[in-house]
Amino acid sequence: MSVSGMKKQLHKASQLLNERLMGAEGTKMDDDFLKMEKSVVVINSLLVELLSRTTEFLQPNPAGRAKLSMLTTMSRIRGQGKSVGYPQTESILGDCMLLYGQELGAKSEFGVALTVAGEALHQVAQARDALDVNVKRSFIDPLQDLQDTELKEIRYQLRKLNGRRLDFDYKRRRRGKVPEDEVQRAGDKFYTSRELTERSMFYLLQRDDDRLRRLSALVSSLLHFHRDAHRVLLCLHGNLQASNKPERRFKPRRTRVRSELTATASSAIPFRPGSPIPCYADGQLVLDQPCCRALYSFHSSHDGELTFVAGDIIVLTGQLDASWFEGTLGGRSGLLPASYVDVLVPLPLP
Numbered sequence: 001m002s003v004s005g006m007k008k009q010l011h012k013a014s015q016l017l018n019e020r021l022m023g024a025e026g027t028k029m030d031d032d033f034l035k036m037e038k039s040v041v042v043i044n045s046l047l048v049e050l051l052s053r054t055t056e057f058l059q060p061n062p063a064g065r066a067k068l069s070m071l072t073t074m075s076r077i078r079g080q081g082k083s084v085g086y087p088q089t090e091s092i093l094g095d096c097m098l099l100y101g102q103e104l105g106a107k108s109e110f111g112v113a114l115t116v117a118g119e120a121l122h123q124v125a126q127a128r129d130a131l132d133v134n135v136k137r138s139f140i141d142p143l144q145d146l147q148d149t150e151l152k153e154i155r156y157q158l159r160k161l162n163g164r165r166l167d168f169d170y171k172r173r174r175r176g177k178v179p180e181d182e183v184q185r186a187g188d189k190f191y192t193s194r195e196l197t198e199r200s201m202f203y204l205l206q207r208d209d210d211r212l213r214r215l216s217a218l219v220s221s222l223l224h225f226h227r228d229a230h231r232v233l234l235c236l237h238g239n240l241q242a243s244n245k246p247e248r249r250f251k252p253r254r255t256r257v258r259s260e261l262t263a264t265a266s267s268a269i270p271f272r273p274g275s276p277i278p279c280y281a282d283g284q285l286v287l288d289q290p291c292c293r294a295l296y297s298f299h300s301s302h303d304g305e306l307t308f309v310a311g312d313i314i315v316l317t318g319q320l321d322a323s324w325f326e327g328t329l330g331g332r333s334g335l336l337p338a339s340y341v342d343v344l345v346p347l348p349l350p
Contacts, residue, residue, distance in 0.1 A: 012163055015170035026169045036201040040154055047147045054140055058132050059086045088128045094121030113240055120236040124229045131225040138217035150204055157197040164190040290316040292341040306334030316347055
């Protein structure tokens with residue numbers, strides 16, 4: 001820095017100290033200028049916050065953003081043109097569904113549904129990738145360019161104007177000790193800088209329509225994404241509803257009841273204690289008369305009811321109503337609750 005430059009900086013510092021500590025009067029800007037300056041400060045703070053929040057909205061995972069930034073930098077260093085996309089949450093969930101859908105295989109209805117859902121979520125992730133690109137191109141980049149060029153220039157002009165004001169006020173305060181031509185030159189520089197700064201702020205604040213178009217582009221991109229996601233998920237929902245099948249019930253192997261329980265049964269055929277139904281050695285039962293299997297144990301609390309335990313095979317002899325059957329077990333007869341048994345061979349229609 002030259003000697004004259006150092007002297008000018010000392011003059012500015014002296015004037016600033018006199019204003020702050022001694023109450024010296026400085027040149028005041030008019031109200032219109034101050035209002036524009038305040039609006040410019042608000043816009044600058046707004047853009048810093050808005051650009052940061054928009055990026056967080058599109059890519060909420062800070063670790064993912066950092067990793068993506070690092071990979072992009074390395075790709076540029078290595079000369080690789082292909083960029084790595086942000087790990088969208090829909091894509092991560094879709095990968096999980098596809099993996100286990102393939103593990104379950106095509107024979108599993110749930111496995112097929114998982115595969116379909118995983119593919120649909122990948123489509124939603126692709127729509128979100130398109131949203132990121134559209135918002136960056138139509139909203140983030142123009143506002144970032146505004147901040148890096150026009151607003152940056154205005155901030156520089158304001159700093160320069162404040163420095164010239166301090167220099168002008170110092171020389172004016174020291175009039176008589178400072179040559180008049182220097183005071184005049186300092187004043188000319190100050191007024192020229194003020195006019196230039198005021199014009200720049202005016203044109204910036206008059207272009208609200210451009211910033212409105214940028215905001216409209218953001219909303220349009222969001223609307224397009226949600227429409228695409230809604231269409232994909234609506235189609236997926238319809239496919240899952242259409243794939244529903246009636247619930248299948250487990251059916252035990254076909255069994256047959258011996259019509260006559262006599263003592264002539266073979267000793268090789270063991271009987272379950274208290275059950276009239278013989279069990280063959282291979283574990284299969286063969287039934288040829290109305291019967292049921294007890295799902296739960298039941299202990300009679302009234303006369304005329306039949307006591308049994310879970311697993312008993314009970315011969316059905318009749319039906320009192322929708323809630324009660326009549327049956328026999330081990331030489332005992334009585335009523336049994338229909339909700340406690342699973343009918344293996346139904347009673348003949350009346």
